[in-house]
Amino acid sequence: MNRCVRHAAAFCALLLLAVLANAVRVQLVQAGRLAANPADRRADIALYRQPRGNILVAGRPVTSSRATGGQLRYVRSYRDGPLYAPVTGFASQIYGASLLEGTEGALLDGSDPALDEQPLWPEITRARQRGGDVHTTIDPAAQQAAFTGLAGRRGAVAALDPATGRILALVSSPSYDPGRLAGAGPSVTATWKQLNADPAQPMLDRAIRQTYPPGSTFKVVTAAAALESGEVTDLRARTASPDPYTLPGTTVRLTNEGAGCRNASMFDAFRYSCNTVFAKLGADLGDQAVVAQAERFGFDDTRLRIPPAVAVSTVDRWMSPDQVALSSIGQFDTTATPLQMAMVAAAVGNGGRLMAPYLVDEVTSHGGTTVSRTRPRLLHQAVSARTAALLQELMEAVVTRGTGGNAAIPGVVVGGKTGTAQHGPANKGTPYAWFVSYAKPPGADRASVAVAVVVEDAAAVRADISGGGNAAPIARAVMRAVLAAPPPAP
Known part of the structure; x- marks a missing residue:
């Protein structure tokens, strides 16, 4: 060469x-x-070249995929979009995905290896499996009752099955239609800008992503701490609680909305929601006892997923005695999501056992094979069975002989707690109306539904806004809907 x-x-x-x-x-x-x-754009083209799996409520799809005829062949569509938006979230060709559309995205679009019935075949062919279906725990009747009850007012509802942790309703109001964000045209961009500029924040999932001062509904936690610690042993024993009560170390005088709170027993103070009694009780218990009890109900949990992440409900760990007093009536820096307060009511109604809340029952492949199934899991033993029974006595008296009469259901044992939370500069904002509750079917010793309702913009004169007047009727409607429904299949 x-x-x-x-x-x-x-x-x-x-x-x-x-x-x-x-x-x-x-x-x-x-x-x-x-x-x-x-x-x-190859990833987007691959993502939208086949129909997405569906999200189902009670076995019926509330999502579907619509052919576009374009390069991105399929676009998401929604049935009753505003009703289920706090559950499904949105799947957008421009803005990504949120809530279940986001957390379960790999299962819905077929990219999750768990869907592979022949594990090596997709690697060889580079073909994507058809997306799986996500079966939610939502009770459609309860969801509709909550949505109708809020009637477009700012607020949220969360409902649970206390025995399992299944989320039966998750409603945020005002809502939006996620279908308007699904495509890729100029209208989608305009809708995105409009929704984000709306001061009512319709895309904010208030049920799990917004925290509020819980007001007097937090007195359930304070009462639990007092009973668990032995600070209170007799619900009907009178307490040494002045009215007004001067917060420790300050000259601030705390008062009550009504009369009869001076030295009231826990039984009377709870059903009439006496701030002075519970503020003094919290100060006597101290910050560690109140915080520890709150955490056993799920507060300060940074890892809670349902599977979408849940905003952390907080109780300040280091407080002065006056701050503990205010936290014990759900003010100061104490904040909670509606889901968290539903968890509190659920634990009381379930004999003290707090089950981990979850939104997905199971995931199935396109062919109907079960890919995964959620098993109920104990999150905490929030209180002893004895304390739970005493708390039930208190909460049931609120409905039968106290401020929560609007939640009563004939023939059903209902326990509840009202709350009116102050907020804003100098507490001049329109108070938030709260109600937390549970309901036991006739003859049952455990609750089958627990509900938390918060109404931000209660339509009433400020002095007349209350959890019993504004939020309790919504909770009653949701509980009725659940009790009327047939039990879920095992």
């Missing part, structure tokens, strides 16, 4: 090596950066 041929062969070999090196650089070293480049 002459010198020119050798040089040409060596040069060709170098060129081949350069091509191989560049292929390695592009396909391995730079693969992540190139795939993340917004100009690369």
